[in-house]
Amino acid sequence: MEKVEVSKVVKEVQTPFYLYSRSQITDNFFKFSQAVSSLDNLICYSIKANGNLSVIKAIAELGGGADVVSLGEYKRAMKAGIDSSKIVFSGVGKQDFEISESLKCGLLQFNVESISELEMINKISSNLGKIAPIAFRVNPDIDAGTHEGISTGKADNKFGIPLNDALKIYQYANSLNNIEIVGIDVHIGSQISDLRSFEKTFSHLSKLLERLKKEKIVIKHIDVGGGLGIKYSDTDSVPDIIEYGRIIERALGDLGCKIIFEPGRYIVGNAGLLVTKVIYKKSGEKKDFVILDCAMNDFFRPALYGANHRIIPLKKKFGKILVDIVGPVCETTDTFLKDHKFDDIAEGDFCAFMDVGAYGAVLSSEYNSRPLIPEVMVSRSEFHVVRKRPSFEDMIERESMPEW
Numbered sequence: 580m581e582k583v584e585v586s587k588v589v590k591e592v593q594t595p596f597y598l599y600s601r602s603q604i605t606d607n608f609f610k611f612s613q614a615v616s617s618l619d620n621l622i623c624y625s626i627k628a629n630g631n632l633s634v635i636k637a638i639a640e641l642g643g644g645a646d647v648v649s650l651g652e653y654k655r656a657m658k659a660g661i662d663s664s665k666i667v668f669s670g671v672g673k674q675d676f677e678i679s680e681s682l683k684c685g686l687l688q689f690n691v692e693s694i695s696e697l698e699m700i701n702k703i704s705s706n707l708g709k710i711a712p713i714a715f716r717v718n719p720d721i722d723a724g725t726h727e728g729i730s731t732g733k734a735d736n737k738f739g740i741p742l743n744d745a746l747k748i749y750q751y752a753n754s755l756n757n758i759e760i761v762g763i764d765v766h767i768g769s770q771i772s773d774l775r776s777f778e779k780t781f782s783h784l785s786k787l788l789e790r791l792k793k794e795k796i797v798i799k800h801i802d803v804g805g806g807l808g809i810k811y812s813d814t815d816s817v818p819d820i821i822e823y824g825r826i827i828e829r830a831l832g833d834l835g836c837k838i839i840f841e842p843g844r845y846i847v848g849n850a851g852l853l854v855t856k857v858i859y860k861k862s863g864e865k866k867d868f869v870i871l872d873c874a875m876n877d878f879f880r881p882a883l884y885g886a887n888h889r890i891i892p893l894k895k896k897f898g899k900i901l902v903d904i905v906g907p908v909c910e911t912t913d914t915f916l917k918d919h920k921f922d923d924i925a926e927g928d929f930c931a932f933m934d935v936g937a938y939g940a941v942l943s944s945e946y947n948s949r950p951l952i953p954e955v956m957v958s959r960s961e962f963h964v965v966r967k968r969p970s971f972e973d974m975i976e977r978e979s980m981p982e983w
Contacts, residue, residue, distance in 0.1 A: 700758065
């Protein structure tokens with residue numbers, strides 16, 4: 580990774596661990612930025628993809644903003660150096676303390692998802708003597724052709740306000756004293772490979788914008804969300820980032836608005852490895868298994884979405900074995916790959932899952948009382964642990980046993 584041999588990191592950091600390339604994050608951000616450079620744009624990195632402070636700091640130094648969905652993510656963005664004027668606060672369940680804190684410290688806009696949320700923001704803004712900048716997230720009822728667990732733009736998803744109700748909801752918001760309408764927002768899902776779903780979405784959005792303009796409701800920002808897919812397997816098709824930019828330019832480029840983007844996976848997905856060790860090779864009655872020292876609590880995507888990630892040995896191996904690649908957690912779903920033709924790796928050897936920079940460490944847990952694993956960042960010829968593994972004592976001491 581960059582100029583660092585992963586085997587060198589293994590000698591200093593106990594597996595399993597996540598390993599990120601700072602240069603790859605920079606390159607991905609630059610490619611995205613170039614593709615939309617004809618537009619007045621702001622790239623607000625979606626922190627839910629990877630919330631490590633060093634990752635966010637790299638984005639901040641490139642001039643990026645942040646898309647956050649909790650006060651914790653908001654504080655991470657601020658800590659890493661992202662200006663509050665570049666922070667978009669999304670999510671269907673913003674709580675009163677989150678709204679209050681972000682209003683006090685400042686933000687670009689709330690992406691509002693319901694009338695109840697709008698009224699809560701207006702009430703809190705009034706109590707604080709503030710005017711809250713808002714955009715509504717509209718749900719265009721578009722099937723993005725992605726996994727059900729990451730589809731967000733269909734009518735039966737929990738996200739956004741119905742497109743058909745948007746005009747009257749905007750009119751209502753316009754009547755509130757402590758609300759300033761600044762934009763409109765849409766996000767139809769994640770890991771999208773077919774750009775036609777974006778074209779349909781932006782067509783709906785353009786028509787709504789015309790209706791809002793007739794009602795003299797001024798829209799300054801158009802937030803088009805994120806969702807671009809990346810290559811997880813050799814057979815995955817990935818969208819053309821240049822054509823993506825052209826689609827948005829054709830649909831929205833002449834409206835005089837700032838276009839906000841919320842990429843996450845595209846920026847960090849292929850910038851990460853999960854380095855792990857083979858503990859055992861096991862022969863079963865019907866299957867053979869390779870048992871790793873990482874588990875579903877460390878890397879949840881395969882169990883959650885049935886996601887398949889390429890896996891490679893750190894050193895070239897010869898010969899192939901047909902195995903299930905599994906972790907040590909006491910769950911059948913702690914399986915990363917089934918019936919996988921893998922290099923004939925030995926016990927004690929190291930291997931790495933590829934393309935785990937997004938939705939890897941952020942989804943991890945301490946299930947089975949397994950401590951969170953380290954995160955390491957590479958920059959050129961250097962590497963640093965950017966999240967250390969807590970000790971078992973650190974993990975246990977957070978709890979207490981009252982004397983009843």
